[in-house]
Every structure is written in structure tokens, then in C-alpha cells.
Amino acid sequence: MSSPENCVFFFPPVDTERYSYSSHDTRYAEGIGVDLNRPVVGTIGNINPAKDYETFIVAAREIIDALPGCQFVIKGNVLDSQQELFKRLKCLVSDLGMNVGEDIFFVQDDEDSTKVLSLMDIYVQSSIGEGISTALLEAMAMARPVVATNVGATSEAVDAGETGLLVDAGDPLALADSVTRLHMDVDLKIYISGNAREFVMKYASVDSCVKAHCDAIRMVISQKRLGYKHG
Numbered sequence: 001m002s003s004p005e006n007c008v009f010f011f012p013p014v015d016t017e018r019y020s021y022s023s024h025d026t027r028y029a030e031g032i033g034v035d036l037n038r039p040v041v042g043t044i045g046n047i048n049p050a051k052d053y054e055t056f057i058v059a060a061r062e063i064i065d066a067l068p069g070c071q072f073v074i075k076g077n078v079l080d081s082q083q084e085l086f087k088r089l090k091c092l093v094s095d096l097g098m099n100v101g102e103d104i105f106f107v108q109d110d111e112d113s114t115k116v117l118s119l120m121d122i123y124v125q126s127s128i129g130e131g132i133s134t135a136l137l138e139a140m141a142m143a144r145p146v147v148a149t150n151v152g153a154t155s156e157a158v159d160a161g162e163t164g165l166l167v168d169a170g171d172p173l174a175l176a177d178s179v180t181r182l183h184m185d186v187d188l189k190i191y192i193s194g195n196a197r198e199f200v201m202k203y204a205s206v207d208s209c210v211k212a213h214c215d216a217i218r219m220v221i222s223q224k225r226l227g228y229k230h231g
Helices: 026-032 053-066 080-095 113-117 134-141 172-184 186-203 206-230
Strands: 040-044 071-075 104-107 122-125 146-149 165-167
Touching (some): 026 113, 040 113, 040 134, 053 080, 080 104, 113 134, 122 134, 134 146, 134 186
Parallel strands (some): 071 104, 146 165
16 A cells, blocks of 8 residues: 555646636526525535435425525436436425425536536535535635535545535435534634635645646656666
């Protein structure tokens, strides 16, 4: 096993100029039906079991009870193989006393994800399995405060209380509590948002990823040269 000093770590690159928050995209909000006078909590990712949108939807019910009027956006395409899951999710929304297109918006389009991210007051990752989510990093780049499940390599980017909040996977109450806490604590929200943007700029920008790859190549070349000398 390689020691840490012989490893170079890098994240999926994010275009930090493109993913930079300036203002809500009001035209996009009008197009999908979101009311920007109400809080917006959202997530991005195709409809599939790994995203655990059931937990997201159950958490949404809890959040609405604490924050009446809150809206939820799930932007992601639905493959033919996931049509049954999509139907179950919409049924769950109804069973919990919410309405699709009023409380929860399922968005399927080819629009730039910056548009939907600009609408979100809080970004949520409810996954039960991830490597490191590019969408999560993009949300952080746009200074959206994030609440994410502590799965895969997520904790490498989300430092609890610093660049976001972490919860256990499959726990809708913890997810709801963290979202509500962030919404209510404006100072924490601002602190986390700023730190998240700084983290992506330092470790996941295109320039930083290029540097990491160059460092890795130099390390391999250096080790090979040492091998030749001692071989």
C-alpha cells in the first residue's frame, strides 16, 4: 500500500467561473413553477435507488411542518428502467399530503444545472452511495449551503460545521433537522456557504485539478528514476 506522501488526491474538476452565484435565475424559476418568495431546498441527480429520494421526500414532509411554504426541487432525468421508481416517488409525495408541482418539483430538462442551483437556498444530498458527487461540488462552488449524507468520499469535501453539514444515510429526521437548522441560523448558513466556495476554489477548481494531475505525473517520473538508480 502506498503511503500518503506517495499519493496525490484530487476531486472532480468544477468550472468555478461558470458555477458562481450571482442571483436567482427568475426566468427559470417561472418556467418550472417555483415561487422565489418561498424557501427552496433542492438536489440534483437522475432518479435511481442510490440517490434515496424516498428519504429526501420524507424529510421534505418534516421540513414543511417546521418551515411552512418550503418548496423542494429534484432535478434529474428518469431512465426507462426507473419509471416504476419514479411512480412510487410521486405516490409517496401524495401519501404524505404534498403535491407535485406545488410542494415538490420534479425537473427533467437539458438546462444548465447552474440555473436550478441558483434557486436553491439549501442543497441536499440524500444518497446511500456516492464516490464524490460532482453536483455537490458544483453546489458548493455556487456557495449553496449543503446538507449531505456521510457516504463514500463525501466527508473529504464536506467538513461538518465548516463546509456543510453531514447526516447518516437513510435518516430523514436528521436530514430535516439539519436543513431546518441551516435555514434558521443565518450566520451558520453564511459561514458554511463561504467556506464551501473557498474549498472548491482551492481543491476542485480546474486549475487545482490540473496541478494535482501534474504533481501525480511528476511523482511517477521521479519514482521511476529512483527505481532505475537503485535497480
